[in-house]
Amino acid sequence: MKYQTVIGLEVHLQLNTKTKAFCGCSTDFGKAPNSNVCPVCLGFPGSLPVYNRQALNSAIKLALAFNCQIQEHTKFDRKNYFYPDLPKNYQISQFDLPLSRNGYLDIYTQNLPKRIGITRVHLEEDAGKLIHETGCSLVDFNRTGIPLLEIVSEPDLNSPSEAFDYLNSLKSIIEYLDVSDCDMEKGSLRCDANISLRLLGAKELGVKTELKNMNSFKGVKDALTFEVERQTQLLETNQELVQETRLWDVEKAVTVVMRTKEGAKDYRYFPDPDLTVFIIEESMIAQIKAQLPELPQEKMRRFVKEYGLTEYDAKILVSSKNDAQFAENCIQNYPGEDKKEIVNWLIGPLLSEANLRKVKLHALNLNTNELISLIGFVQRQEISYLCAKNVLSQLIDTGKTTQDLIQEGNLQQISNADALSEVIETVIHENAKSVSDFKAGKTNALMYLVGQVMKKSSGKANPKVVGDLVRRRLS
Amino acid sequence: MSIDKETIRHVAHLARIELQPNELEKLFGELHEILGFIDKLSILNVEQIKPTSHILPISNVLREDELHVSLNSDKALENAPSKKGNFFSVPKIIE
Known part of the structure; x- marks a missing residue:
């Protein structure tokens, strides 16, 4: 291997609170479209968001389990962009003062322990769901405002299977904490990946690709595997790699480039004036830690x-x-x-x-x-x-x-030599080849003969006794 | 700190605001003044002052995880420019 693979994962996790992040609408999955909505999550003028205490507790719990430092001072920011699944035209998220940073997750990969850094775990809210029809898109805002955590790993993962092991460890811990359903099919856990290659020993990172649209852990692994091959091929043939976002097409098992508007994303983050800051006291952290x-x-x-x-x-x-x-x-x-x-x-x-x-x-x-x-x-x-x-x-x-x-079932084991002798004779009679093999010193032939006796006795013969009897009979 | 017209056009586009040429001129002047005003900070010593993200001296405003009554979907969709069944309908958009 000439290249080192460098992967970082971004996981979005829906918290399993009863109500949304900033309003009391239900988070139940699969309800009639636009039935779990209110002026706050629909972004009506004059509505005021207030954060969910349970969501904050769950978030701190998870950040602690991932060995993160909880920031004493944290706040919400607005991430501004226009898209039909985002009724306020901004997502409430966190920018420069996230809930927590600098954690790690100890995983086992290829039977060896490895520590994967967690850059940050921050609070945000989910967007709505779009259904594309011919001629129009339909919007369901039931999911809008469900509390999300974004869990960003350091680029410490060096193969698709390591990424897979990391995701399984992460999921296992989250299940223990009971803070999310972790159901990728329902979208309560989603994962994007950044991947680049560099020459072994190189310090600088290579040009990265952002991968989206994987809807299972296996999908993440497959998409990354495909991307390692694609990037290797480009590098080997001296072609230029471009930084881009690619979507995983599970049917065709390929990644395809996503059309993006020109210019870097400009989200114009600023502190959300509707929400006050949070001061996370040591005592609160200690209290939650005790509940882990x-x-x-x-x-x-x-x-x-x-x-x-x-x-x-x-x-x-x-x-x-x-x-x-x-x-x-x-x-x-x-x-x-x-x-x-x-x-x-x-x-x-x-x-x-x-x-x-x-x-x-x-x-x-x-x-x-x-x-x-x-x-x-x-x-x-x-x-x-x-x-x-x-x-x-x-x-x-x-x-x-x-x-x-x-x-x-009349399943009592038969260990009696007399009871077994008849079936042993039949097997020896029917398997002359194995018998001569055994006599020629092939011990495997004995296993085969015992297997045949087991089969004829419907599994009831005692294999150890049968082995002894056959060996004695043939010696 | 100054601002050029291209930046104003860019920001207007990001905010989905359509500007007429005379409005661009007007904003160019106003934004210059605003930025000039904010520039005053650079002559002040603010080293001892913590960045302020909120003007109210309150923190940790939280609500309990309790259900409230949501809008019924007819009400929620009442002002929608376009709808289909219980869905809001928008021009087809796939990024």
Whole structure:
């Protein structure tokens, strides 16, 4: 690699307050067009905005979780531009005195820790929604004025997959804080990216592209990957790169240049005279800090320390708050000394079942006691692991007990040599090739033969006993 | 600090104000005076004075996160120059 990729991300996050930033209109998603509007969010003359206390609390909470310095003195500014989704012709935002600066987020990327700087987290408001029809555009102002946070990262990300890992860490923390739905499909979390390339070791940044219109984390990763290739090609063929904004086209999987008006953006920021300044006292910060929940990284470290999990396993379990809670409940109820036993079930078969059903671990509707009972049956070698995985699936589907399912399915493991001999003979008879392979010293052939016995016994045979029996029979 | 007519045209455009030639002349004179007035600050020592973003000596004005009754959409759309169903309708614009 001749070039270093430099990426900075800008995330816009809708806070999950009941009401909008500056008025008491509901923030409910999916309501009839222009039904959650009032003179304040429609920008009628003479209306007066007043900021939402809950939004300020959530913002400070998030800024603290991202290790930012909360500014003692902060204010709102007007960002002026004309667009039909912006009824006041300015967005209330923050310019020179943002709520917070200089934070960081510790992420894991390619299994290594990396610290990503957070330039600032500031307060602003959302715009309305435009629906483009032939001949006209329709405007719905329900979204106008929903409290937003803008979270700007330093250009510390050096690959599309790092950007992806950063977004997942960010989302995980926000979910723990419970300050936003983080739903990209509903638009409650949106992400723009700045990306440039430079020769390895170069100090100066290259010409950057701003990427927009990605509507999933994967979309962000794909758009960045495309852009790395496009920029590399231009640089390699000595073509000039222009600073521009490009839109991700998910269908065609390409970025296309966005038409922009000439001249740099001139937003003419100035302090909003309708809103007074905010003095954030130390006591307020301390009070909010005390309310911060245990965050994913801390929880991960605690799982490692308290339950003897590996970092790898713990990381999987803590990425979602509810899953972590479910997992901890399982681990605590599990009577065995070695918690690894139940953790293997959680991140193995359970996670597969969850992925299969496209739900989170905690939403599997699985009774912890039944899971623990199931693991017991396997440990006592009363049913095979293979059968147990089937029982797990049925536990989730039927809500019956482990005991009943094993009895109904007649799944008790067969470990008795006499009971197994017939099926072993058949398998040996039918697989002459594998038998001779095994005799020629290929140990894999034994695994294959055991597999065939398992299959013929509908998974009920004890694989360890079968292995011993086959080996003895063929030696 | 002075201002040229091109800057005035630019600012007028940013504010979506259409200026007639005589209005441009008039504004040129007035803005000169205003900027000259503000220039007085440069002869004063303001080092000890904190930048003021608001003239009222109050801070932290907040409201509780409580619902109020929104306008019904008929009322909200009453003065719209153009509407379609419950939507405001505007000339098609895609940036």
